[in-house]
Amino acid sequence: MDLLNSPHIPPSLIGALTVYPLLFGTLGRMPAIRAILPPKADTQKQYHLCNKIVASVHSTIMTISGLYLLLSVDWTKNDISTYKTAMTPFLVGLELGYLTQDTAFEFYQRAQFGVGSNLILFHHVAVILGSVYYLYALTLTNPGPYFIGMLSLMNMSTPILHFRWVLQSRGRTFVNSKLKRFIDTALMVTYFWCRIFGNWWMGVAIGAKLGMSWYEAPMHIGKKFTITTTTMFFMNVVWWLILAKQWVKSVKGFYFSKHSAKKSE
Template sequence: MDILNNPHVPPSLIGALTLYPLLFGLLGKLQWVKNILPPKADTQKRYHLYNKIVASVHSTIMTTTGLYLLLSVDWSKNDISTYKTALTPFLVGLELGYLTQDTAFEFYQRAQFGVGSNLILFHHVSVILGSVYYLYALTLNNPGPFFIGMLSLMNMSTPILHFRWVLQSRGRTFVNSRLKRFVDTALMVTYFWCRIFGNWWMGVAIGAKLGVSWYQAPMYIGKKFTITTTTMFFMNIVWWLILAKQWIRSVKNVYFTKQSTKKAE
């Protein structure tokens, strides 16, 4: 089998599987990257930092390319499901390559440091399986550029999430910090817009095209898209509720705990 010339294996998949691990290794050799964390940070935390930087680079590429795809196509003239563009398999291949190496990181982290997230692992495996199915079964027949463009925007909140982790690791964010409240609010709003509202808007767009309601749209796009988008939608809601709970706790500590203290005095 000629992998490089196979229409179901985009160059971006090979590139992601090659360049992201190389970037990970390079980050571990740069002293200024190591200096991002406090000197007392252990090996696991530094390893986690390198992975988060790779994730932020990947998310930026996905978001930028996804936005370009959505804004450069006249959807009033081109069908949202069958319009062919080279950017669609590029984005899917890039996402699949990234998630594959990041899932390998999750397994290594569990084996080496004894830590890991079952929810993240489940999310990665689910999207990997969906991406593989897409590349091997749908690339030639139904590229679905609108879906892929919208799904790519879900990466928009990732750099903010990782920036918050870096600040917390450096000890610069604490309960009453204005910076923490600003970053938490930006993360919660961005996450909701790109991962929950974006999923809903896909239903609106598909429904408008087919002449049905947004909640009926998933039934018309095939099981392959319905299962993937519905699973991701509910998982994103769970993540957002966790973020919202943290945000409410932060606001409560700032605006209510202080007042109670003053009254007590």
């Protein structure tokens, strides 16, 4: 079997596996990138910054491409699960390629610096398996472009998350500022909209097409979509609850502790 000419291997997968590692390596050699963090930042943080920039670039491409896919198709005339478009395998290949290199970085980070997130690793492995399942088992005969477009929008909150990390890494001036509370709030709202509300809206769209309620629809679209969307939904809920807990703690500590301090004076 010629893998390079296989319909299951979109060019975007090969491109992502090539371009993203090259971008990561190039960023690591640029003095301007290293200057973003404080001079005392260690090598692990510098590597982490490069990885976050790559992630933000990828997320931006996925968000714009997903929006284009969703807005360029007339869903009143084309079926949400069987309409064929070249954009669908492009998005899946790009996501799979990015997550593969990012998972490799996660393992590298553990081996080199002794740090890593088990939740992030589990999330990456789960999405990689889902993408591989799509490209190989599902094939390209039933691409589900609406689902892939909506799932691509889940990347919308990623640049905000990484921008916050960069500002936090620069010192306590940001940590103790109103700007941080604003960005934290923007992250929490955006994350909810694109990763939780978006999942729910897919159920609404399916239900409208099939003439049933949103909570009934997932059981009538086949295991390939039900398993993927349900797994993603619960994983995103867990992530959002973690963000919400951090947001409540941050806002409570920033506003109410100051208020209490003033009263005691």
